[in-house]
Amino acid sequence: KAGVTQTPRYLIKTRGQQVTLSCSPISGHRSVSWYQQTPGQGLQFLFEYFSETQRNKGNFPGRFSGRQFSNSRSEMNVSTLELGDSALYLCASSPEDPGGETQYFGPGTRLLVL
Amino acid sequence: QKEVEQNSGPLSVPEGAIASLNCTYSDRVSQSFFWYRQYSGKSPELIMSIYSNGDKEDGRFTAQLNKASQYVSLLIRDSQPSDSATYLCAVEDGGATNKLIFGTGTLLAVQP
Numbered sequence: 045k046a047g048v049t050q051t052p053r054y055l056i057k058t059r060g061q062q063v064t065l066s067c068s069p070i071s072g073h074r075s076v077s078w079y080q081q082t083p084g085q086g087l088q089f090l091f092e093y094f095s096e097t098q099r100n101k102g103n104f105p106g107r108f109s110g111r112q113f114s115n116s117r118s119e120m121n122v123s124t125l126e127l128g129d130s131a132l133y134l135c136a137s138s139p140e141d142p143g144g145e146t147q148y149f150g151p152g153t154r155l156l157v158l
Numbered sequence: 159q160k161e162v163e164q165n166s167g168p169l170s171v172p173e174g175a176i177a178s179l180n181c182t183y184s185d186r187v188s189q190s191f192f193w194y195r196q197y198s199g200k201s202p203e204l205i206m207s208i209y210s211n212g213d214k215e216d217g218r219f220t221a222q223l224n225k226a227s228q229y230v231s232l233l234i235r236d237s238q239p240s241d242s243a244t245y246l247c248a249v250e251d252g253g254a255t256n257k258l259i260f261g262t263g264t265l266l267a268v269q270p
Contacts, residue, residue, distance in 0.1 A: 086260055089257050102257075149194075
């Protein structure tokens, strides 16, 4: 099976712009989670989608949003970018059953905000 | 706030030795525990998952779980230079969700 794919892999934006990141989960996986990784904060949970519904949300401002499509692909959007949004954004997918399932990470999108 | 604690290291071990990585967590409700390995500039890669008290072995890796002490560990036997990476402990948040809470990771350096 192909793994989790994320596009784009690298992105450079300026403050105030917005960005959309895409994630395609492993075939058959219906749960997609997003994480932000920075040197200072480590891996922080952004949100999780299951069957097109947001099931959980982390402690991030409303500028961070996401959605999931019927084919389980997911996008996350960050509006009004700030310098502190520079990070590695990771998408992880899990099989159907919710709760405690193993998550498999994609390669990530590295975002640099100037 | 639920927390996962790891020693940031670096933990330096000679090639062929046993590396022992430790993790404690705050939420007694958690039932699922994971170890991920992350090479510099790469994404986390799953090494082990463990759900029950005791030991779980997979090749050179052994995960140990003690729910009473809220403690998870990872042993790497016959450590190789290629094992040099950051090891992340992750704990499921609980409930009908796949949210994971991560520790800050332990940097392991295996010396040839």
